[in-house]
Amino acid sequence: MVPQKKLWREMDFSKRTNWSTQLNPLAQKTEELRQDPDFLNLTVSNPTECGFSYLQPSLLQPLLDPANLCYTPDPRGLLSARKAVVNYYRAKGIFLSVDQILITASTSEAYSFIFKILAGHGDTLIGPAPGYPLMDYLAEINDVSLHRYNLHYQKGWAIDPKELRCLPKAKAALVVHPSNPAGNYVQPHEQDALAAWAGKHQSALISDEVFYDFHFGAKPSAPSFAAQNDVLTFTLSGISKILGLPQMKLSWIVITGPEAQRIEAMHRLEIVADTYLSASTVIQNALPQWLDAAPAIQAEIHQRIRTNRTFLQKSFENHPAVEVLEADGGWTSILKVPGIQTDEEWALLILEKSKVLLHPGYLFDLSENMTALVLSLIVPEKAFREGLARLSF
Numbered sequence: 001m002v003p004q005k006k007l008w009r010e011m012d013f014s015k016r017t018n019w020s021t022q023l024n025p026l027a028q029k030t031e032e033l034r035q036d037p038d039f040l041n042l043t044v045s046n047p048t049e050c051g052f053s054y055l056q057p058s059l060l061q062p063l064l065d066p067a068n069l070c071y072t073p074d075p076r077g078l079l080s081a082r083k084a085v086v087n088y089y090r091a092k093g094i095f096l097s098v099d100q101i102l103i104t105a106s107t108s109e110a111y112s113f114i115f116k117i118l119a120g121h122g123d124t125l126i127g128p129a130p131g132y133p134l135m136d137y138l139a140e141i142n143d144v145s146l147h148r149y150n151l152h153y154q155k156g157w158a159i160d161p162k163e164l165r166c167l168p169k170a171k172a173a174l175v176v177h178p179s180n181p182a183g184n185y186v187q188p189h190e191q192d193a194l195a196a197w198a199g200k201h202q203s204a205l206i207s208d209e210v211f212y213d214f215h216f217g218a219k220p221s222a223p224s225f226a227a228q229n230d231v232l233t234f235t236l237s238g239i240s241k242i243l244g245l246p247q248m249k250l251s252w253i254v255i256t257g258p259e260a261q262r263i264e265a266m267h268r269l270e271i272v273a274d275t276y277l278s279a280s281t282v283i284q285n286a287l288p289q290w291l292d293a294a295p296a297i298q299a300e301i302h303q304r305i306r307t308n309r310t311f312l313q314k315s316f317e318n319h320p321a322v323e324v325l326e327a328d329g330g331w332t333s334i335l336k337v338p339g340i341q342t343d344e345e346w347a348l349l350i351l352e353k354s355k356v357l358l359h360p361g362y363l364f365d366l367s368e369n370m371t372a373l374v375l376s377l378i379v380p381e382k383a384f385r386e387g388l389a390r391l392s393f
């Protein structure tokens with residue numbers, strides 16, 4: 001019999017999916033340790049694995065709505081769901097119409113839909129470094145190239161508007177607001193510089209705001225891009241983060257900007273969405289009630305991220321060689337560690353010595369700037385503290 005691997009080799013798969021399936025040493029070691037009772041994973045970002053008490057069976061009550069027995073799809077999303085999204089932004093002082101909202105099954109799907117209407121084979125988009133790893137895959141499977149612009153660190157991460165002005169033409173600029181993993185909100189002057197760049201190049205802006213509500217201070221340090229009306233702008237969010245319900249699969253796109261452009265963008269998105277109709281009726285019907293529960297859910301997640309962040313800062317405040325980088329929000333924190341070895345070597349050493357998993361910074365395009373490790377702030381407090389106590393640099 002021909003071995004499986006050989007059969008695979010003889011199949012002519014698309015080049016865009018020729019990814020390596022080999023586990024690197026860090027992934028191999030993690031697999032080995034997964035069942036070890038002493039293993040502590042400080043990278044967990046799935047809120048359903050973090051012991052939150054908002055995850056009660058009562059959350060499932062809206063799923064029993066008899067309206068779920070009917071299927072009346074709308075490619076833009078059910079009106080009741082779009083109204084609930086309009087209300088979510090109204091509470092932030094942003095007034096939108098239901099015609100500016102398109103519901104998707106996930107934020108990743110929203111990115112893909114937008115890439116499809118903006119960019120063709122080989123076109124370029126620009127996105128931040130450090131940045132969130134899925135962006136590269138999303139660009140790749142949509143046959144577009146993602147070029148990076150840098151966020152610079154100086155007591156907080158920021159875009160250099162001079163660097164932005166010199167960037168070549170691209171179909172769109174992506175921002176993550178606040179950044180995963182850097183935690184900076186895109187400040188108003190940076191938003192202006194991005195809008196000026198987009199205006200100059202007839203490009204669009206795409207703002208991923210899944211972490212927008214998770215600010216460390218009293219409120220987000222900059223407005224949402226859903227208030228941007230000068231250039232065509234797509235603002236993305238969804239319930240995987242703002243309600244801590246990734247399993248429910250519902251996100252949205254808000255389209256703002258010059259009227260003719262946003263109407264045309266919506267028309268095109270609607271046809272892409274109609275091709276899949278992937279957002280579930282059941283989940284869309286539940287959205288208004290779930291968004292009503294947002295304050296309680298977010299209060300619990302806020303409490304966790306703020307407690308963990310404070311503990312992290314205290315743990316390293318007098319450390320001569322390790323720095324907890326400044327940030328304003330999000331679910332992650334970056335630890336700058338000594339450059340005596342690579343971030344990958346640090347992560348592997350810590351895993352082998354202490355059975356604690358941290359992300360090496362290169363996963364987030366951090367390696368060029370500094371040697372860094374990234375950890376999740378939603379890990380249950382006890383595990384978070386124990387994990388940090390085991391670290392030594």
Ligand SMILES: Cc1ncc(COP(=O)(O)O)c(C=O)c1O
Pocket residue numbers: 045105106107108109132176180208210238239240246250251
């Ligand atoms: C910045 C950012 N955007 C989008 C997503 C994906 O969101 P969704 O689950 O809605 O696809 C993630 C997931 O971790 C993320 O970190």
